Amino acid sequence: MNTDTSSAVDDRKPTGGELAGAMETRGGVHRGAGDCIELRRLHRFFGKTKAVNDISFSVARGHVFGYIGPNGAGKTTSMRILATLDLPSYGDAFIDGFSVINDPELVRRRLGFMPDSFGTYRDVNCKEYLDFFARANGLVGRERNQRLEWVLDFTGTAGMASKPIRGLSKGMKQRLCLGRALIHDPAVLILDEPAAGLDPRARIELRKMIRELADRGKTVLISSHILTELAEMCDSVGIIEQGCLLATGSVEQIQRQRETHRELTIRLLDRASECAQEIETRTGIDRTLVDGTLVRFEFEGDLEAQADLVAWIVGRGYRVAEVASHKKSLEDVFLQVTEGLVQ
Template sequence: MTQIPMTPWQGPMIELQEVTKVFGPTRAVDNVSFMVPRGSVFGYIGPNGAGKTTSMRILSTLELPTSGDAFIEGLSSVNDPDRVRHRLGFMPDAFGSYSDTSCAEYLDFFARSNGLVGRERTRRIRWVMDFTGMRSMSEKPMNGLSKGMRQRLCLGRALIHDPSTLILDEPAAGLDPRARIELRQIIRTLAADGKTILISSHILSELAEMCDRVGIIEQGTLLANDTVDGLKGKSKPHQDLIVVVDGEVDSAIEVLNALPSVTDVEHRGQAIHFQTVAGNDNRIQILHQLCDAKIRVLEYRPIDESLEDLFLKVTTGKVQ
């Protein structure tokens, strides 16, 4: 009999539906909902104790919610945990090591735990070693690894069964700059290959570079869920700009101060900082006014808010 191939799941790969988790008097996660489509990278940020790790543990079948549900490829982490684990790779913020275990033995154990056998197990271990740059470390005891190599090994463990979805809890914590760059490149490659990734990090500049969307959580409550550009647009109705002129600073300041849409004009040498109503048409009009006044403009650009700036504006600094 001809076997009909299964249609790939068309809905969100990761979804939280009104998830709440209570520990005694503390609501670690409070009615949180969001979804991540296939092939996207979702950055999950918040202060320590905000509820990030608890949310991730619920998605990863390691914690049961007090109410609500979490889904991986449409499968409930509460009601169908075994099938969820086959589709999911979870990299915790900390993991144990074993003094007499080599890196290859460690990956082999988890390959067997995920049901890989024979040549397929050997192939996957070899692929993970190559992909994470661990081939030369295969026979080295895992407790002798540097922090960066330990993180690569943990990521390799999460990838061993070729999951469609990855949940990475603070993968860059404690890494030196080179190790962070290399880890970021690995994550970008995985996303380009179609993996769906939920990642938390305190290094917000890196998340801004690699994430399609970010969610900001504080005291268990999801405060924002948008693209970085979308968050910038919501954070304020005005825009900060800088114009650098060749001489004629006073004349440029006079032109800017005469425009009703321009405020807070300051100059630092030949650079003039000011604010204006957000919008490309308004920015173009200001540039035309400067050029019409024969001001020689060397540079004209917006001053973008960083993800750190947005995080500080959205959160209040409260902890549970």
């Protein structure tokens, strides 16, 4: 009796875990550890305008990288090159180890791109829209149906699969666009301003989806003007202005690098004005302000220098009740690093 069942048709519906594992393997997520996005001395010129000027950075597999910069800084141009929609003037970029110049077809199989604005077909419904892009990406038969089912469920659009796109809210259209980027199970996602125009709840839900995708092994490069959300969502960030990368690393690393000045607030039980006058005699002190029993000032130095300063104040006989140090937020760092220049 022939016991070979390799050619048998399995009509059993796969479980969520089996389907998720199949999706991730097909998209190349498990090719191994290492950098999944890499830009090597990337340049893109438009006449005399240097839209991207010698940019290099990499993003590890399964990480979320926040791309930050003012309008016209070069973010979208960089993303378009990564998505093989434009070619660099010099340099190269790699997606999952494949060059955007030499292997664009292989890059596209591993990449999902969500532009800042996308065209929709007003007279088709959500499922028809996603099905079109599933077919365009070569998905057929059972695999296509499984991908459609998973994407509709993951993005929360299953309940409106039959609803015309023209009737969707901004938030639901963004979910649908994310679904389009996910339909072929890419290893890498490039998201250009995905939270633009969304209400607070929609932004929170989008942030959760992106973190879940990273936890599944997807590598995500995301641009946004909502810096507080990037600080919570991203493993690392890059700050770009006038086509140049000004800083890169984790939020904490960049904060430490730029934290040569911090704002200190000291609450005293008495003699606040007298204490402020003595503090002003110290080096590295600027912008001293007295507000009742509070003394606020800019302080230049690290945490050890801050501890020494507080010990000096106590040693001078002042009764310190509370010390607060204002840590620079990502927005503070962005304002400090950039100059608001455009091209």
